[in-house]
Amino acid sequence: MDCRTARKRIGEKADGRLPREAEGELSAHLAGCPACALDDAGSSVVGPALKAFVESRAAEAEPRLDAMWTRVRAGIEEQRQATRVPAWIPRWAWLPPALALAVLALLIYPTVTERSPFNPSSFDVSVEDVESDTATVALVDKGEDLPRVIWIIEDGKT
Amino acid sequence: MGRRNAPVRACAPALAFLLLLLLLGGGVGTAADTVSVDVGSIYASNEGTAMDPALGNIRGKLQSMFNYTSYRMLDRKRRTLAVGQVGEYDLPGRRTMRVTPLAAPEKKVRLSVQINEGPKSLLTTTLGLSRGGMVLVGGPSHQAGVLIFIISAE
Numbered sequence: 001m002d003c004r005t006a007r008k009r010i011g012e013k014a015d016g017r018l019p020r021e022a023e024g025e026l027s028a029h030l031a032g033c034p035a036c037a038l039d040d041a042g043s044s045v046v047g048p049a050l051k052a053f054v055e056s057r058a059a060e061a062e063p064r065l066d067a068m069w070t071r072v073r074a075g076i077e078e079q080r081q082a083t084r085v086p087a088w089i090p091r092w093a094w095l096p097p098a099l100a101l102a103v104l105a106l107l108i109y110p111t112v113t114e115r116s117p118f119n120p121s122s123f124d125v126s127v128e129d130v131e132s133d134t135a136t137v138a139l140v141d142k143g144e145d146l147p148r149v150i151w152i153i154e155d156g157k158t
Numbered sequence: 159m160g161r162r163n164a165p166v167r168a169c170a171p172a173l174a175f176l177l178l179l180l181l182l183g184g185g186v187g188t189a190a191d192t193v194s195v196d197v198g199s200i201y202a203s204n205e206g207t208a209m210d211p212a213l214g215n216i217r218g219k220l221q222s223m224f225n226y227t228s229y230r231m232l233d234r235k236r237r238t239l240a241v242g243q244v245g246e247y248d249l250p251g252r253r254t255m256r257v258t259p260l261a262a263p264e265k266k267v268r269l270s271v272q273i274n275e276g277p278k279s280l281l282t283t284t285l286g287l288s289r290g291g292m293v294l295v296g297g298p299s300h301q302a303g304v305l306i307f308i309i310s311a312e
């Protein structure tokens with residue numbers, strides 16, 4: 001192990017991130033390299049001190065952080081309450097208007113939409129009178145099951 | 159107690175509205191002094207063998223009554239007319255049909271029908287039908303075939 005790698009390992013050791021398998025190699029290098037051993041000794045002293053300092057600052061800041069999160073949670077809850085349906089409107093309130101609209105649609109449907117194909121219920125027709133100024137008119141009756149036909153014969157065309 | 163009645167109170171306006179709609183709908187649908195007159199214009203010819211599905215169950219009847227091979231619905235209009243009210247229908251080929259419901263016994267319909275082609279009167283007739291009944295008026299030439307008008311009344 002060279003010194004450059006050793007310093008990197010020393011940093012990892014101070015952070016507690018040094019792999020176990022690298023510990024032996026680092027120890028062997030430190031035993032033979034006074035400069036790196038000095039670095040390691042310094043890190044061993046400064047690391048825990050730094051950790052203790054950060055922990056103490058975090059402990060000081062914790063109450064403020066807790067207060068901030070409490071405010072954030074309260075804000076989120078307030079927003080949720082604002083978007084919720086007011087309690088005095090029942091959850092099924094949409095049902096009666098929807099039903100009314102459905103009935104309205106059914107009532108209007110036959111007059112505003114395309115109608116069903118012709119399906120007459122009866123071919124019973126009486127022709128009280130029939131006349132034409134310009135054509136010959138024939139009344140055709142081919143039985144009860146068939147519609148009665150008034151046929152206009154224009155100048156013998158049809 | 160008050161909360162238990164709340165749903166009933168909330169429903170009341172909607173139920174009243176529904177009732178009103180049903181009454182109005184029923185009134186329009188069953189009024190004896192109005193007639194819904196449906197006029198369809200069919201182009202019958204020997205060009206092809208097309209049969210318009212919009213003709214419903216009268217397709218077979220048309221085929222058994224006439225010798226044309228193709229039947230196509232060109233137009234269809236429906237008007238709700240009061241007794242004495244004139245309904246005018248535009249027909250293909252600059253023709254018009256004027257239909258006037260006349261006084262009739264219950265469940266029956268009487269119609270005065272006049273078909274004109276420009277200033278000429280092609281047909282003037284008075285028909286008596288059952289409600290839901292139908293009559294055909296045909297013959298006016300159109301393109302390579304003829305027109306057949308379906309007049310139905312409800």
